[in-house]
Amino acid sequence: MTNLALIWMPLLAAALAAVWPRERSRPWLLLAGGGAHAVLSLWLLVFPPPATPNAWLAFDPLARAVLPPVSLLFAACAAYGAAYLRLRAERPNRVFVAVLLAMLGLISAAAQARHLGLLWVAIETATLATVPLLHFNGTGRAFEAAWKYLVVGGTGIALSLLGTFCLGYASLYGGGGGDLTFAGLAAQGAGLSRPWVLAAWVLLLAGYGTKMGLAPMHTWKPDAYGEAPGMVGALLAGGMTTAAFVALLRVRQVLEAAGAGEAASRSLLVLGLFSMAVAALFLIGTPDFKRMLAYSSVEHMGILSLGAALGTAGTAAALFHVWSNSLTKGTMFLSAGNLHRAAGARTIGEATGLGLTAPRSAALFLAAMLAITACPPFSPFFSELRILRAAVENGGGFTAGIFLFCLLLAFLGMSRLVLAVIEGRPRARRPEPRSGLRETAGVLLPPAALLLCSLWMGLAAPAELNEVWRAAARFLSLLP
């Protein structure tokens, strides 16, 4: 039952934050909740609880393979948040802190949900909860981003509920007794009605694909990541998307049991490559370094989707990439937030010379950019290498070729933009020094710690972690 604490502990902290009377001390609740969550999830990673096949919420091999990086990312963001909210003392933080903690609890629930309906409820509530985070800055642009997030995300959520119902109907038609746990559905296997299963897959792929941000359902992402504070972007890109990816993996397991795994894998492959291509093209053109992060996230979701399509080895590599993506993206978003505050701008023309105005954040941003575009020895290089190997073995040379070409384009696009804002001379100093300009330890250490994690995962990831990913991939491919 320890695994349930991953859910109720953050929710309890959220409730506490909602009633906490002091603005100044409230952000520490983030750190308390996030820290406790990280300790517990690492504990469960090392000492997994005994299997409970029939439980609706369980720390099963898949949850074990994806929750720890989300947890680490949240802990780093919480530490950053304590410093960030002090810099932004002019904004009330009651809703912000409470909602962040609630989001952590709901993502933990989604990653552990083994029931189709429960999974939907968790992702739905997490989506609604994040809306206030997007308009933390209170500007017109932030409202616009929140509106688009709500309309696009809400539509995706509604479609995934319809897909959930279709899968339920497939089970009823096949003579099922209304057991909507993934194990129960997979046990029905070929008994599930094939047309309904395929209809469900299309709707669920569209719905959860929207939450993940796969192209062409990614349209909310640039606006949301561009306008939200850096730490919110980091948690959306490394946490929410992971939960949606887990949802797709679990549904795919049912498809495989029903004998439609081939169709599911093919659609994941096509969507993955399409997302990578779209993201690469936008990365070449965008002038805005926060929106760049969104397209980079679309690209990495494409990589995850591609990996999941490439058999057991590919799925294990994709789970490795979940870790790489969460940790490295965290550094990118947090350091980009620092740069945005220091420059007061985020486009090529307006923000230049950040290497001089905010040297440490700029160094972190540059290093993280190199890491996320798969430069060795950071972990994305190794996870993408494994996906490439799986692509060569399973998908053939064509898939691998497109994959490499998109990675190259993304690298060119991102390095162009990042170097343009870091190099050069800063624009004339503003008349009044901005308080957000200071690079305090509080906003530097968390992204640096995440980058170190990414480096460590690349250089010396223990063999046990490897086994965790492989166990999760095996768990997903096991037919009952």
Place this chain on the structure above:
Amino acid sequence: MNDMLNLLVGLAMGMNLLALGSSRLPAIIRAAAAQGVILGVLPLLVEAHLTWVTVLTCVATVVIKGFVIPHLLRRALRAASIDREVEPLVGYVPSLLIGAAAAIGSVALAGALPLLREHTGSLLVPGSFATVISGLLLLMTRAKAISQVCGYLLLENGVYLFGLLLLGRIPFFVEAGILLDLTVAVFIIGIIVDRIQREFDSLDTRKLTVLRE
């Protein structure tokens, strides 16, 4: 029983066309509200054995879909003092034609899908698909935030119609999930509409164009 059910689902499908063909926002809200009330009554006809859960779901659905949400929407309408949709992306007559085509197509599609014996000849599946498509159409082609919210309501109603096929066979909380979804979504949408209106003074989402490539 089945005839009565089909009649009501047919009425709900008619509301789709009303919403699609109307240029006046109060009329669209009225159509969505009427559809909500019809949908709220349906579980009483579907379920053979009435339990307090079913009755409670019905009452809650009718109150929320039929009264609370339309009330909120009318308040937003008054606050923004607007009445009409501006020229939409797809005109009213083309929208109506697409809506009608969607209804016919849905009947054909439902005929092609395997259905349980008690659901053959029922309009629930085609009604659900047609309502989802109409909702998506409104959501994508209308400019005013309030019409988009109505489109979202239609979309939700379509999903709800499909859920009726599973009523009594799926766990209770999925039913609760629908209501939670609806209330919270519109609650938040309401707040944001309020803010957008203060920010842009017109509820015209086409003015939300600062963020673009």
